[in-house]
Amino acid sequence: MSLIPNRSRAAALAAGLLGTVLALTACGSGDDATESDVETHTVQADNGAVEVPVDPQRVVTIGNTTLPFIDMGGEPVAVTEVSESERALIPEAQQAVYEGAAVLASSADQVDMEELASLEPDLILAQFPASEFEPLQEQLETIAPTVFWGLDVEWKALADGLGEAGAVSDALDEQKAAFDERIAGMQATYAEVIAGTSFVNVDRWASSDAGTFSISDFGCVEIAQGDLGMDFPQAAEGEDPLGWTSLPFEQIAGLSEYDVITYPVDAEGNPTEAFAPVVETNTWQALPAVGSGHALGLFCPGNNSYGSVLQYLDSLEAALATLPTE
Amino acid sequence: MAALALRHDGPDTAAVSGPRRRALGLTAALVLLLVLVVLSVMIGSTTIAPTVVWDALVHPAADIDQFAIRDYRLPRTAVGLVVGMALGVAGALIQAVTRNPLADPGIFGVHAGASFAVTVAVGVFGVSGVAGYMWFAFAGALAVTLLVLALGSTRRGRSPVVMVLAGVCVGAVLGGARDGLQLTDPDAFDAMRSWVAGSLVGRPLDVVWPVLPLFAIALVLAFAVTGPLNAMALGDDLAKSHGVRLVRTRVLAVAALTLLAGGATAIAGPIGFVGLMVPHVARWLVGPDQRWIFAYSVLLAPSLLLAADILGRIVMRPSEIPVGIVTAFVGAPVLLALVRRKKASGL
Incomplete structure (x- = not known):
């Protein structure tokens, strides 16, 4: 006799299936190159040491990383929504970059993981409350290397981290x-x-x-x-x-x-x-x-x-x- | 009507007194209100000398402290007076119409209608500021009350019980719709947060003037139906035998309370307990005669609101607590104590 209630078992089953789908989707990236073909380096962030591509091509920004990354010349393929009032304050060229990205959701906790996985990102840059990251961490890291910072990180440290992980250090310097x-x-x-x-x-x-x-x-x-x-x-x-x-x-x-x-x-x-x-x-x-x-x-x-x-x-x-x- | 009312005075009414003592009590309530008006002008989140307050009123000059008196404390006190009176009389009306001593102006969906309309104004039409969305609040309160009246109509006329049920139902539906809209548009929720809490801060006299004529009409209507409401407290059949036109009385009473509660809510946001507690206390003091209950409510409700507002200004200096939160904190236990009294006032 199982000690797990039916609802818990159903939830566990659903989580397992979702994890499998995400893993399969991530593994099924169209690129023929294997992981070993991609040159990587290690960056430090609030979620520890993360192995990221040296030259990421499909970056997704979640939370407060979007505008700083774009400001450094980065071009994310997908972002979480930035309010209209905030967007109105950035230069037109940066607004165009933002508009060229797919908008995933209004906030990190609303991101559809299947949609995110379908974009085949090779790097996820995220800053939002640490309490919200914890339940999403495993799913995000299954999809792509995820570099995360909580809200208490100072802005210059965040910029340094984004520059290093997002390969936009030259512009940052x-x-x-x-x-x-x-x-x-x-x-x-x-x-x-x-x-x-x-x-x-x-x-x-x-x-x-x-x-x-x-x-x-x-x-x-x-x-x-x-x-x-x-x-x-x-x-x-x-x-x-x-x-x-x-x-x-x-x-x-x-x-x-x-x-x-x-x-x-x-x-x-x-x-x-x-x-x-x-x-x-x-x-x-x-x-x-x-x-x-x-x-x-x-x-x-x-x-x-x-x-x-x-x-x-x-x-x-x-x-x-x-x-x-x- | 006085005879009818006196006959209803019974052991469930705690402090019924004679006309002279009631008049004395009314005078005391007036003095209390005047004292609180003075305190409301004198006390704020900053300390301003009484001489400056006096000069601001008698010898106005372009002085920075005098501006604080004339531009903030005086309008705020005036708004408190008007809103308090409106809520008090609206509460007395709703309790008389529904024959429920614990009824509140919000029971007909007035607060829910006003809140929903303000959410739509802010979230859909981008309206900002109290002066902008107060008319939406007023229209929402009126529309919902009319809806409740229509839903509460039965073949035998308008039953208070059916109207209350309709009010509760409509309020629940609109409350859900309002919450849904606010979840989809957090910015709108932020913008109307202080209005939802119920506050007298930042309401210039400009938002009061347009509502005053409506309040005046509503007060006349309210006092005009006190006699018939006294008779209706004895039961519909007895009231009819005394020539009271039930439907007309209820329609006039509901119209008056909607204007009063809708206007007050539009200006200050939903403020609870004032309309519930003050008529209850007034009934405990003077018995079931609606004429005295209404007269006492006109004076005691603004007193309560001003006292709560003064308290809200000083307990968290230099910041303030919205008056709606203070009335809820203070009003809830006071009301609980009142209703648990052995001789709680009934209708």
Whole structure:
């Protein structure tokens, strides 16, 4: 007599069949070359050491790897969906690459494994919550070598990992050189402003409650703070990020204590749609920093790839140039 | 009608008092409301000196703290007053019409209709902001109530029990449809999250003015049917023998409660327990006479809402808790204590 309940047995049978189908599909790749013909190397990621092709031809990106990979010149054959608002912020050439890829699903946990296997990828690059990866890991690794990072990996480490695994290191090296040069240049040019100015970064998102905003310490402001050394308020060690706390509009008055306020704008320099209600308040207009032109609108197309961060630095440098250097 | 009401006063009504004591109680409720209005303007998530508050009202100037009073606290207090009054009277109406002391304005599907309409507005039409989707909420609440009235109609007229069942059914269906839409469009769910929680924050007076005339009509209708509702509490047959037109009374009462609950929900989102608890407490204080219940509800409901909103501003400074969450946290145990009393108020 079996101790496994009928439903559990059925589930186990289904899982076994799916695994077999996936394995057969993966084994049945049309390429005549055997695994030993493909030159490989080992990369390290959150799921350990992974043997990947040196020159992958059919890369699938899942989760947050899509835009950084495309930013480095990668051309995935399939991706998980990136929101329209995020896509609108990337260069047109990169939008075209995204549109040329098959969209598998809206998120990692929605990916149809049979469809993914039918695309015959030779590399899967993935970043999404580790708790979601665990149940998918075996299926993904059956289909193709899978390089996975959780959400707590720093963006530069993710870029390095993507560059190495996705064979786009050359473009990445150029971006890193441009980034380092820009940071050094800004630190030299605006040394006095950076050292003697108290900044505060405020934000508001489409999901923010009506009548609220946040003092945000994540996103592009991390570049200004961490790489340039600008003085922004940040959460105490071990505490939740400041940006998670919604503040009612009456607390806009509290921004008076800072020398310079930074806030989000779109590519044209207008306050983002979500942030516009803050700018329209009498309280905002009465802030000393706003009256003296020390409220700086900054364009942040993303903070998880060098290309988008460089665009942010363009915007920040142009804004800093408007401040007095004393 | 007063005689009819007094005859119904019995051992299940805890604190029935004479007209003078009821009037005194009403005055006390008015004073309580005025105190809470003052506190609502004085207390916020930031500390502003009372002199600045006074100046903001009496000597307005382009001062940053005065803006906080005039632009946020005053409108928020006014919205709390209007929404509270509407929810209180709507609750009293629904409890009288259904003869159920634990009925809530949401029982006719008002909240479900408004929530579904807002989900459609945000997810399908891309509407953003309270001012944008409040009319969808209002239309959704009205449409669902009309549907419930139609479904609740039987050959013998409109039965409260059938109407409540129809409301529960329609509410369940629309709740499922709303959840389905939100699952397919998480962005829409994000955008309407604060509305769903029920909040007075970020509601400018602009969203209140258009609804005020409708509320005024609804209040007139509500007080006009208090007499017939008193008679109907004794049973339909007895009410008919006293010349009460049952169908007309119920239709007018449902129309009034829909305008009130629909409008309040459109402005602030679904706020529970206020419409349920306040008429219940009022009945416990003054007995089953709907005229007094309605009068007390008009004053006590905004008091409860403003007190909950003030609490929500200070317990998690510098952040705030939406008033709908506070009323649920505070209201649920209070209501439980009330209904477990030996002399719980009945209809």
